[in-house]
Amino acid sequence: MTFLKAAALLTTVAVLGACSTSADRFGDGSGTGPGAGGITSGALGDPSDPTSIAFFNETVGDRVLFVVDQSTLTPTGQATLTQQAAFLTSNPEYSAIIEGHADERGTREYNLALGARRASAVQDYLVTQGVAPNRLQTVTYGKERPIEVCSEEACYQQNRRAVTVLTAGLGS
Amino acid sequence: MKIKRILAAAFMALGPLTAFAQQGPLRIEITEGVIEPLPFAVASFVPENTGATEVAGQIAQVIGQNLSGTGLFREIPRDAFISQITNFDSPVQYADWKAINAQALVTGAVNVAGDGRLVVKFRLFDVFSEAPLGDGLQFVGEAQDWRRMAHKVSDQVYSRITGESGYFDSRVVFVSEAGPKNAREKRLAVMDYDGANLQFLTDSSAIVLAPRFSPQGDRVLYTSYETGFPQIYELNVASVQRRQLNVAAESMTFAPRYAPNGQTVVYSLAQRGNTDIFSLNLGSGQSTRLTSAPSIETAPSFSPDGSQIVFESDRSGTQQLYIMPATGGEPRRISFGQGRYGTPVWSPRGDLIAFTKQNQGRFHIGVMRTDGSEERLLTASFLDEGPTWAPNGRVLMFTRETAGAAGQPALFSVDISGRNLRRVPIQGSGSDPAWSPLLQ
Incomplete structure (x- = not known):
């Protein structure tokens, strides 16, 4: 009978190798520290002090917004960046990282590339306004760090941004 | 009878x-x-x-x-x-x-x-x-x-x-997510294809994105913000040791993927706002530029024979899919339907390209033949993206994210006929799945 034939043919086909099952062996959590996840810390200073980071963030304006899928600076954005450049020129002790961001309505890799474009557009503008290129770095976050969380245009337009993040000290 | x-x-x-x-x-x-x-x-x-x-x-x-x-x-x-x-x-x-x-x-x-x-x-x-x-x-x-x-x-x-090979004895590496949308914590995790035997490969101290298995399943490429900048890493799954693959400090690299030989890696490098595709020889550490257009070129994926690369580019004005020789050279556009096309992935059988499509406010996972013909959309939702092929080329897994402040990403699978849409059971939220080859 066929099933007996099958029994005779019963063979070992594979010996499974030992397979790692120990959980959470991912090292010591290194990776924190300055710049990790784009997070830096520093004194903001008094917002009424026109040389403080707080003044830059609140009065000058630390961010510009973009139209959907665009990296072209709007007139409002250019006005803000002109102010940023003036601040950076009169406060040479600061350097800046320009973060480019996208809203959630795009694919991950494309949004990283789009964020890079936006950050670069801001960097280029600041340089044309006289800021030394070696004081400016760019980083893209794509859609990874929205500030507004609703899934509506009111939130998306706040998330399509480039933020100039000041740090004390030249270069980094 | x-x-x-x-x-x-x-x-x-x-x-x-x-x-x-x-x-x-x-x-x-x-x-x-x-x-x-x-x-x-x-x-x-x-x-x-x-x-x-x-x-x-x-x-x-x-x-x-x-x-x-x-x-x-x-x-x-x-x-x-x-x-x-x-x-x-x-x-x-x-x-x-x-x-x-x-x-x-x-x-x-x-x-x-x-x-x-x-x-x-x-x-x-x-x-x-x-x-x-x-x-x-x-x-x-x-x-x-x-x-x-x-x-x-x-x-x-x-x-x-x-008459087809199976896909059950396989693993999936993905990004395990926790926390609110504006402070999402992400860490690499690996599990059996069905969600069992979850193991974390990184902690959540830095954003990690889009892991990809090596053709042997022993290593994983991914993007991490460990240094504050997106940069590509390679991780050994067994030892959990990782190394940075970057060519230059403070450059931004992402979207890495192995060639079928496991020794070449393609990735995107963003420089002065322009993103292009490069290949990296893991043995020599030598990088070679494959594209040099002022447009965005990213999300490269090799054909199974290693001779061609499918990628996305917005050189036409919108995101579309292109195929070029693996050594670079003149690409030919393969997507011509309405909307935007991204994240192309070549099927392990070589016959199809899976992709994400955005059209009229909806996101779809779809497949087309390698000449762009016979496009079929398999899913539709607020946000579907990032397909990965089962080892036998019959099933796709992808990310589906829900809308709103409480929106969360989950892993779903669908077969290439568009049937059998299923949520992959994982604890918590997850995104960016990548299927391993069949294990040995």
Whole structure:
């Protein structure tokens, strides 16, 4: 009978190798520290002090917004960046990282590339306004760090941004 | 006597009658028109010694879940069985299985060897032909690997009935997510294809994105913000040791993927706002530029023979898909439908490109032939993205994210006919799945 034939043919086909099952062996959590996840810390200073980071963030304006899928600076954005450049020129002790961001309505890799474009557009503008290129770095976050969380245009337009993040000290 | 089969499938265009007219040995052909899942039975696996009782039950259960989970098979519940298998080598009472319309029957036995290892035996029967379908086989492995042995049995059953290789003994690396949208914590995790045996590969101190398995399944490429900038890393899955692959400090690199040889990596580099595609020889550390347009070029994926790369570019003004030689050179556009196309991934069989499509406010996972013809959208939602192929090229897994402040990403799978959309069971939220090859 066929099933007996099958029994005779019963063979070992594979010996499974030992397979790692120990959980959470991912090292010591290194990776924190300055710049990790784009997070830096520093004194903001008094917002009424026109040389403080707080003044830059609140009065000058630390961010510009973009139209959907665009990296072209709007007139409002250019006005803000002109102010940023003036601040950076009169406060040479600061350097800046320009973060480019996208809203959630795009694919991950494309949004990283789009964020890079936006950050670069801001960097280029600041340089044309006289800021030394070696004081400016760019980083893209794509859609990874929205500030507004609703899934509506009111939130998306706040998330399509480039933020100039000041740090004390030249270069980094 | 040959019983008429309801298994074989036909293209929709041929109509359902064709399928019912099929005769002959047990066979499912996986096409666009699979009509009705094949009823099958997994007999209780016989424990051959006392230590094997519990695991025998678990193995039989996983086999049933694997096969039913494909949407191609329907498991007949055990309480419908007329006869029980108590001896693996006794003759099968075909009449008892025909009576409950079990087209296929899986029998098995498990014993715990003296050294503690498991021996799992199985046979597959074509009930209505009253014949075994292939030889009986046994697998021997460590007790902790019982799920893998269940997956290997399932792969055998799937393969014998469909004629395709299986995909159950495989793993998925993905990004495990936690926390609110504006402070999402992300860490790499790896699990069995069905969500079991979750293991974390990184902590959540830095954003990690889009892991990709090596062709051997031993290494993973991914993007991490460890330095504050997105940069590509390679991680050894067994040792969890990682190394940065970057060519230049404070450059931004992302979207890495292995070539089929496992020794070349393609990735995107963003410089002065312009993103292009480069390849990196892991042995020499040498990077080569593959594109040099002022537009965005990213998300590269090799053809299975390594000769070509499909990628996305917005050189036409919107995101579209292009194919170029693996050494660079003039690309040809393959996507021409409405909307935007991104994240192309070449099928392991070489015949199809899977992609994400954005059109009129909706996101889709779709497939097209490598010349761009026969585009089919398989899913639609607020946000579907990032397909990855099962090792046999029959199933796609992808990210589906829900809308709103409380929106969360989850992993879903769908077969290439667009059927059998399922949520992959993981704890919490997850994104960016990447399927491993079949394990050895």
